[in-house]
Amino acid sequence: KERTYIMVKPEGVQRGLVGEIIKRFETRGFKLIALKLVHATKEHFEKHYADLSTKPFYPGLVKYMASGPVVAMVWEGLDSVKTGRTMLGATNPLASAPGTIRGDYALSLGRNVCHGSDSVESAEKEIKLWFPEGVVQYESSQAAWIFE
Ligand code: GTP
Numbered sequence: 001k002e003r004t005y006i007m008v009k010p011e012g013v014q015r016g017l018v019g020e021i022i023k024r025f026e027t028r029g030f031k032l033i034a035l036k037l038v039h040a041t042k043e044h045f046e047k048h049y050a051d052l053s054t055k056p057f058y059p060g061l062v063k064y065m066a067s068g069p070v071v072a073m074v075w076e077g078l079d080s081v082k083t084g085r086t087m088l089g090a091t092n093p094l095a096s097a098p099g100t101i102r103g104d105y106a107l108s109l110g111r112n113v114c115h116g117s118d119s120v121e122s123a124e125k126e127i128k129l130w131f132p133e134g135v136v137q138y139e140s141s142q143a144a145w146i147f148e
C-alpha cells in the first residue's frame, strides 16, 4: 500500500472543483485516509515547497498558496504517487492531456488547480507536514472488488 499527498490549490477551492477532484480519486479506487480544509501560512508553504526555494517563482508561489484555503488530502492505494501524478497531468496545463485534472480544468502554470507528491519520500514528508496528528485507519469494504 502506498500513500500520496494531494492538495486542491486556492483556485480549485474558489472555482468549486473540490468535489470533482475528490470524485476522481474515489472512483479510481483510492482510499481516503485524511482530509481537511485549511488556510495555511506562508511559513507552512515555505516548508511544503522547500525544494523549490532557489527558484525565481518561489516567493510568488508561497504567497499565492497562502492567500486562501486549500484542501489537504491523503489517498492510499497501489502506486499512488505515480498514478496521482498521472491523474493530475503535466505541470503546465497547456501540456496536460485532456482527461487529466489539469488538462480538463486549467490553463496556466501558476493556477494548475491541484498538487500531488512527486515521490514516495516527498509524500511521506508532506503527509507529516500537513497531518502531524496522523491519518485515519479503517478497512474499506471496496478493497476486495478493487484489488485482485
Ligand atoms: P505541484 O504538484 O504543485 O508540486 O506541481 P509540480 O510538482 O508539477 O511542479 P513543481 O513542484 O516543479 O512546481 C510547483 C508549482 O509551482 C507548480 O505546480 C506551478 O504551479 C508552480 N511553478 C512551477 N514552475 C513554475 C514556473 O516556471 N513559473 C511559475 N510562475 N510557476 C511555476
Ligand code: MG
Binding pocket: 116, 118
Ligand atoms: Mg511538485
